[in-house]
Amino acid sequence: MSTLVPNVILALLVMSAISLKSDREMEQWCIADEQTPDEELQVAMDWACGNGADCSKIQENQPCYYPNTVRDHASYAFNSYFQKLKHNGGSCYFKGAAFVSDLDPSYDSCQYEFIP
Numbered sequence: 491m492s493t494l495v496p497n498v499i500l501a502l503l504v505m506s507a508i509s510l511k512s513d514r515e516m517e518q519w520c521i522a523d524e525q526t527p528d529e530e531l532q533v534a535m536d537w538a539c540g541n542g543a544d545c546s547k548i549q550e551n552q553p554c555y556y557p558n559t560v561r562d563h564a565s566y567a568f569n570s571y572f573q574k575l576k577h578n579g580g581s582c583y584f585k586g587a588a589f590v591s592d593l594d595p596s597y598d599s600c601q602y603e604f605i606p
Contacts, residue, residue, distance in 0.1 A: 518590045519602055520572035520582035522564040531564040534584040538564075542580070543571035547600070554600035564588075565595060566602065573605045 522531055539545035547554040548563040568588040572580060582590045596602045 535564040538571040
């Protein structure tokens with residue numbers, strides 16, 4: 491009986507560590523594909539911003555405005571749309587202009603949202 495309690499505690503610690511790692515492995519962000527031309531990214535970004543993405547942080551004087559490129563702004567918009575709508579049928583496709591990544595694209599003061 492005296493070894494049962496430490497063994498149970500050890501088992502619980504191992505299980506919680508595995509569970510945390512599994513949750514972490516599930517983190518995904520949606521970003522613009524580097525192969526997609528800016529014109530296509532712009533169209534897809536406009537659609538995302540008009541259909542549920544929060545594009546306020548990619549506006550001038552906001553934390554994700556720089557770098558001021560279509561690709562960077564599209565990545566932020568695509569991810570915002572994907573995070574908000576992924577549990578209700580939203581995807582990260584955007585006619586092939588984006589893909590899912592397990593690397594957090596956040597930088598400096600620009601934090602990309604992740605919703606479990």
